[in-house]
Amino acid sequence: MTMIAYLGPAGTFTEMAALRYLQLKYPDLEHYPSRMCPYPTISQAIKAAENGEVEIAVVPIENSIQGGVTMTLDSLWQSELLQIQQAIVLPIAHALITRAEKLTDIKTVYSHPQGLAQCQQWLDQHLPTVQQIATDSTTEGLHTVAEDITAAAIASERAAEIYNLPILEFPINDQPDNFTRFLVLGRTATTTQGTHSSLAFSLKRNMPGALVKPLLVFADRQINLSRIESRPTKRSLGEYIFFIDIDAPIDDPNFYEALQELQSVTENLKILGSYEVC
């Protein structure tokens, strides 16, 4: 029985992505919830898939407004085993969940940093003096909201329903078109023929123009990069890991050849997976 680790507790946007994945992959299943294992942080969910406690982990990777989820990028780089099996894109609408009857009664607002950031202008305008508390997920603060009438959380409408808490304002995200991409990670690659492929590499140290060479490998073959993002290596200031997405399957002969050449112009190269986006 496939068990799925996800960023919980229940009611997160990641849970919605995980349920969507289960419904698409196993349309005849009857008991989706019994397969769902919430973990309090992204790194714990990823570790659970890596050490075999569960078969797959679902985690957020990128938001259309806020950009990359750094915790996921760093965990992917550190993971020796996990491959991306599927990407899921969901529209994100945030609700202000609170038992307070009016905005002026609210003293604290809890959410995942992405939730706070996606509603920053709304918060500045409507709750400028309220203390913002970053949590590991949008639903982590909901127990406090249940106990404290001056507390609010930014989470989904579905989360309000699950915890039986009222919504004071909806939607409160600054951009109506707000999307997040989630990844399904597992210990096996399911395909080399997905429409999208991801890889990451570090560069040989102190070489001028070191990033140009890997980029030329793609440019010379007319391979289109759909995303490039960097993260610090954490070894020393100014050293980066580059994450790259390509709209091509790994077994495309052109891309395969590029990968062989990339080995010689990078320090460490990781193929993160080939997958479909739904």
Ligand SMILES: O=C(O)C(=O)Cc1ccccc1
């Ligand atoms: O905390 C959640 O609900 C998550 O799944 C992470 C997240 C937070 C805000 C927007 C999208 C995903």
